[in-house]
Amino acid sequence: MKNVLIINGHKYYEGISEGKLNGAFVQKAKEFFTTNGFEVKLTEIDKGYDVQEELEKFAWADFILFQYPTNWMGVPWIAKKYIDEIFSGGAGTITYTNDGRSRHDLSKKYGSGGLMNDKKYMLSITYNCPSCEFDNKDGFFEGLSVDQANFAVHKTFQFCGAKQLQTYSVHDVFKGDLDLDSELKKFEATLQRNFL
Numbered sequence: 001m002k003n004v005l006i007i008n009g010h011k012y013y014e015g016i017s018e019g020k021l022n023g024a025f026v027q028k029a030k031e032f033f034t035t036n037g038f039e040v041k042l043t044e045i046d047k048g049y050d051v052q053e054e055l056e057k058f059a060w061a062d063f064i065l066f067q068y069p070t071n072w073m074g075v076p077w078i079a080k081k082y083i084d085e086i087f088s089g090g091a092g093t094i095t096y097t098n099d100g101r102s103r104h105d106l107s108k109k110y111g112s113g114g115l116m117n118d119k120k121y122m123l124s125i126t127y128n129c130p131s132c133e134f135d136n137k138d139g140f141f142e143g144l145s146v147d148q149a150n151f152a153v154h155k156t157f158q159f160c161g162a163k164q165l166q167t168y169s170v171h172d173v174f175k176g177d178l179d180l181d182s183e184l185k186k187f188e189a190t191l192q193r194n195f196l
Contacts, residue, residue, distance in 0.1 A: 097113045
């Protein structure tokens with residue numbers, strides 16, 4: 001049986017961003033994983049967490065699904081705090097040994113000291129930005145893909161040795177005409193490609 005940790009990185013803001021959309025994707029993921037025989041643990045960062053318990057979850061997990069909204073071009077501040085506390089808290093035991101370099105072996109490169117080499121991760125991101133702004137040299141992100149725009153999150157997991165799965169993103173979430181059922185079907189199709 002495979003173990004998956006779902007992390008909900010949403011930060012609640014009354015009347016602006018109350019977490020229903022990210023919650024719908026988390027719920028769909030839980031249903032998908034449970035139906036397909038995975039053991040599931042869930043962390044909802046905004047509800048609080050214990051660093052040691054989270055590190056135990058990271059050690060337990062074969063897969064990590066990180067669900068979050070993009071706030072001001074990055075993860076919500078509370079999700080960044082979680083990353084800082086958990087990834088740093090696992091130094092030497094769960095997340096990484098060191099930065100990988102060695103005075104005695106110059107072939108060892110920066111970023112090769114991770115301890116999560118047996119784990120895979122997936123990002124699932126909600127955006128107000130329309131999808132046409134990505135992979136478009138004239139767009140706001142100047143030709144960057146969604147993955148390139150989330151470079152820091154990817155590099156955090158990769159620094160610790162985890163392997164990337166296909167990213168899912170949903171766009172124009174404040175526009176008012178989001179077809180949630182259709183997006184959840186696309187999300188489930190991405191889960192099937194990544195995990196089955």
